[in-house]
Amino acid sequence: MAREKLALVGIGKIATDQHVPALADSPDWELAATVSRHGTVSGVEAFTDIGDMLAARPGIGTVSLCLPPVPRFAAAQAVLRAGRNLMLEKPPGATLAEVHALHDLARAHGVSIFATWHSRMAHAVGAAKRWLAGRSIHEGRIIWREDVRKWHPGQDWIFEAGGMGVFDPGINALSILTEILPAPVHLTGAELDFPANRQAPIAARLDLSGGISADFDFRQEGPQTWDMEFATDAGLMALRMGGNILEIDGQRAEGQDSIMGEYPALYARMAELVRGVASDMDLSPMVLVADAFTLGRRNIVETFEF
Ligand code: NAP
Secondary structure, three states: OOOEEEEEEOOOHHHHHHHHHHHHOOOOEEEEEEEOOOOOOOOOEEEOOHHHHHHHOOOOOEEEEOOOOOOHHHHHHHHHHOOOEEEEOOOOOOOHHHHHHHHHHHHHHOOOEEEOOHHHHOOOHHHHHHHHOOOOEEEEEEEEEOEHHHHOOOOHHHHOOOOOOOHHHHHHHHHHHHHHOOOOOOEEEEEEEEEOOOOOOOEEEEEEOOOEEEEEEOEOOOOOEEEEEEEEOOEEEEEEOOOOEEEEOOEEEEEOOOOOOHHHHHHHHHHHHHHOOOOEOOOHHHHHHHHHHHHOEEEEEOOOOO
């Protein structure tokens, strides 16, 4: 079957690291154009304005947005109003209201919209979900600690209002949590640490219903930690390496150390949605983050510079 044409918008770190390689190997998609003020992909037609691309290339039926969350809404609206399918990097927008508005717009235009959560595609997430089904969780603990200078070098937007700070990676943990738990959770308390010179938190500690806690920190040097552990009626279950390794009672049960399968799986899912004229807009990870900003106590901590 011929591959469908897709345009990629915001050619920066994640587009280059993950989207472009995933599209190059995709049986479903052909990267037919890019839109970015500075970034390009070798051999692919490049535009700097999304309106120009949508007008010039009516044959491109799907657009994938890799912009940071704050500048994304206007581009997303333009795509949907032009009757094209839309795929959104995580988090799907800067606010819940704008993402609901995009979902409504997609429905009105009869196109597909997909709020992606790449961490849900990690190797062991499906196995963890199956293992937890029907079990009782007594307690759960998420530890998501990474070095912002290593993973987001110079990305000042991440510490601006709407950039989400440490929730940019933390929402990945919450996307896994909300996928694997047998029942929904909600936030009951939070404490957020804001650097004195920034508008978004550098660390956060969350309490969720069901005895689940989360510890997010952007200041971890040395080994990085993306783990979650659950005490259940059937023993201890742990997901390590960002959802890629499942351990039961300390023994590896499933998984691989690589994250390279996540984006090919997202693009395969997008192809499925487009073929079925369906959408996938689970906003539960973003609700937990929004509630942490609503309910959280604020601490001012040491200033931060990249
Ligand atoms: P990035 O490299 O800083 O930004 C992507 C591109 O967006 C930039 O190269 C820039 O392209 C464009 N852009 C940046 N700010 C803009 C603005 N204010 N207005 C218009 N365009 C702007 O960011 P990223 O790391 O790729 O992250 C993008 C999204 O992917 C975020 O939502 C992030 O959470 C998600 N993500 C990132 C990672 C990661 O490891 N970095 C992993 C998974 C998901 P031009 O200057 O060429 O226009």
